Amino acid sequence: MQTTPTTALVTGAGKGIGAEVALTLAARGYRVIACARTAADLTALASRHDGIEPHALDVCDPASVARVVRALQARNVTLDVLVNNAGILLDCAPPSALPLELVRATYETNVFAAITVTQMLLPLMYGSAHPRIVNVSSGLGSFANRTDPSYSSAAINALAYQTSKSALNAVTLCFAKELGERGFKINAADPGYTSTALNGFSGPRTTEQAARVIVRLATLDDDGPNGGFFDEEGVVGW
Numbered sequence: 001m002q003t004t005p006t007t008a009l010v011t012g013a014g015k016g017i018g019a020e021v022a023l024t025l026a027a028r029g030y031r032v033i034a035c036a037r038t039a040a041d042l043t044a045l046a047s048r049h050d051g052i053e054p055h056a057l058d059v060c061d062p063a064s065v066a067r068v069v070r071a072l073q074a075r076n077v078t079l080d081v082l083v084n085n086a087g088i089l090l091d092c093a094p095p096s097a098l099p100l101e102l103v104r105a106t107y108e109t110n111v112f113a114a115i116t117v118t119q120m121l122l123p124l125m126y127g128s129a130h131p132r133i134v135n136v137s138s139g140l141g142s143f144a145n146r147t148d149p150s151y152s153s154a155a156i157n158a159l160a161y162q163t164s165k166s167a168l169n170a171v172t173l174c175f176a177k178e179l180g181e182r183g184f185k186i187n188a189a190d191p192g193y194t195s196t197a198l199n200g201f202s203g204p205r206t207t208e209q210a211a212r213v214i215v216r217l218a219t220l221d222d223d224g225p226n227g228g229f230f231d232e233e234g235v236v237g238w
């Protein structure tokens, strides 16, 4: 009997943590719709595993999202996993001097695009027996961390990035509350401070380590959590 492959879509999959998540899921037998806006990154990624299917996607452009949706609908693809991974960090000044355009731009990618992508892809997920959504957040968006003087990154005060991830956490809860009864498991992940282009490769963690919590949440059993915030160690305080 031929079985339909479990299908996952990862945004911002061209490099960094997103590429690692895409490759890890592909290695586990998922068909991975790897989405990125940089064609060369997609070509390089697709050459690393047969299970990777590259798609051009700018998460901030609804027409671009619609093209991916149409391409999947045309092949009757049911989406089982969505990883909203694409993110940016633009902060270059303290909160009192940060240009509002940078705050808006950060929210466009880190918050509004995650909402748009989720809303537009949900119709493809309703047919999944085990739908999972992972929003790639950050411990820097946690109020619990930010009010804890002993938190390792307590000195960081990046208004745009940190508040955008706090907002993404709240967005995660909203979708989890609506869709949990339909069998969705929708959670936020903190990959930890990881060496990627986002931070000039300053993080001590590897992308392999960062991908672990995201993959775990993407592959949760039906008795797994819904509406939580997790890192590799377990629950992260909101």
Ligand SMILES: NC(=O)c1ccc[n+]([C@@H]2O[C@H](COP(=O)([O-])OP(=O)(O)OC[C@H]3O[C@@H](n4cnc5c(N)ncnc54)[C@H](OP(=O)(O)O)[C@@H]3O)[C@@H](O)[C@H]2O)c1
Binding pocket: 011, 012, 013, 014, 015, 016, 017, 018, 036, 037, 038, 057, 058, 059, 060, 084, 085, 086, 087, 088, 109, 136, 137, 138, 139, 190, 191, 192, 193, 194, 195, 196, 197, 198, 199, 203
């Ligand atoms: N690295 C860390 O320490 C850390 C810690 C906590 C959370 N995170 C989160 O982890 C996620 C992945 O970041 P990363 O560390 O792997 O950084 P990265 O290597 O810079 O990757 C970010 C990815 O997002 C993509 N992206 C940005 N804007 C996009 C858009 N409009 N449309 C489509 N793709 C877009 C980038 O594509 P381009 O290459 O085309 O720009 C890139 O592939 C982010 O959400 C980040 O906030 C990272």
